[in-house]
Amino acid sequence: MAIKRIPFQALLIGLLAFSVLPAKASQFSFSIGPQRELFRGWVKYKGNEIDVKDDLHIEDKTKFQASFEWRHKIKLIPDVKVDYLHVRTSGTGIITKDITFGGVTFNVSDKVHTDFKADQIDVTFFYNPVEQERFNVQVGLGFKYLTGYVYLKSLTTGDYSNTDYDIPVPYLYASAIAKSSHFRFGIEGKGLAYSGSYFYDWKLKGGVEYGRLFANIGFRYERLKIDDVEDLSTDLKIKGIFGEAGVRF
Numbered sequence: 001m002a003i004k005r006i007p008f009q010a011l012l013i014g015l016l017a018f019s020v021l022p023a024k025a026s027q028f029s030f031s032i033g034p035q036r037e038l039f040r041g042w043v044k045y046k047g048n049e050i051d052v053k054d055d056l057h058i059e060d061k062t063k064f065q066a067s068f069e070w071r072h073k074i075k076l077i078p079d080v081k082v083d084y085l086h087v088r089t090s091g092t093g094i095i096t097k098d099i100t101f102g103g104v105t106f107n108v109s110d111k112v113h114t115d116f117k118a119d120q121i122d123v124t125f126f127y128n129p130v131e132q133e134r135f136n137v138q139v140g141l142g143f144k145y146l147t148g149y150v151y152l153k154s155l156t157t158g159d160y161s162n163t164d165y166d167i168p169v170p171y172l173y174a175s176a177i178a179k180s181s182h183f184r185f186g187i188e189g190k191g192l193a194y195s196g197s198y199f200y201d202w203k204l205k206g207g208v209e210y211g212r213l214f215a216n217i218g219f220r221y222e223r224l225k226i227d228d229v230e231d232l233s234t235d236l237k238i239k240g241i242f243g244e245a246g247v248r249f
Contacts, residue, residue, distance in 0.1 A: 031246025032066040035220065037087060041236040043150060045163050047100030056114040057093030065242060078125040078140060087118040087238065101152050102161035110156040117148035124173050136177045142190065144169040144199065165232060169199050182208050196227035215245045
């Protein structure tokens with residue numbers, strides 16, 4: 001299965017256009033760090049609901065996230081933040097019931113191997129209605145681009161089935177950050193509901209900042225409910241502790 005792709009060439013052209021704006025009015029930041037990913041929920045594609053832990057034995061993983069932010073003092077033009085989350089895992093185990101995925105049935109007691117990928121690119125455009133020395137509020141909107149695949153193979157019979165997907169998910173965005181000396185504490189949320197599907201992504205974090213350097217630790221909880229988009233349905237939860245270190249320039 002392939003869902004229509006986003007024209008990211010247009011996005012890149014837009015970002016390049018922003019880059020010609022006066023550098024003195026801009027501030028950039030970049031961060032990267034580990035993300036613990038605990039997977040819960042189910043997937044369904046031309047078959048029945050399949051639990052990712054009980055049926056597919058999907059393993060929890062530690063991957064990474066990265067973020068790039070551009071802020072400026074130009075009126076009317078929003079600030080921009082781009083986030084990337086690497087999501088990839090696998091699992092192998094004996095299934096305890098018949099499951100059907102992509103029209104292929106895997107029988108009870110088969111040993112099934114699963115590969116799962118759901119990388120995410122978030123592009124957020126936001127404004128700063130409250131920007132004070134000790135407290136900031138940001139609001140905006142953006143798009144999450146989910147790209148990946150689900151691959152199942154019976155190691156007992158050799159039968160296999162797979163689907164790949166490229167799904168754009170729009171969202172509303174809000175965050176609040178409190179500051180005290182070199183310490184920062186914040187909450188960030190993204191989400192939207194539409195046509196029986198919904199998505200939300202929450203972060204709680206705290207950290208320190210010295211000069212151009214900063215570091216944070218926090219907890220992230222994400223849920224993606226897709227209701228029959230081109231035969232694909234999901235109710236997936238990805239949660240875990242994350243850390244990040246970065247620089248402003």
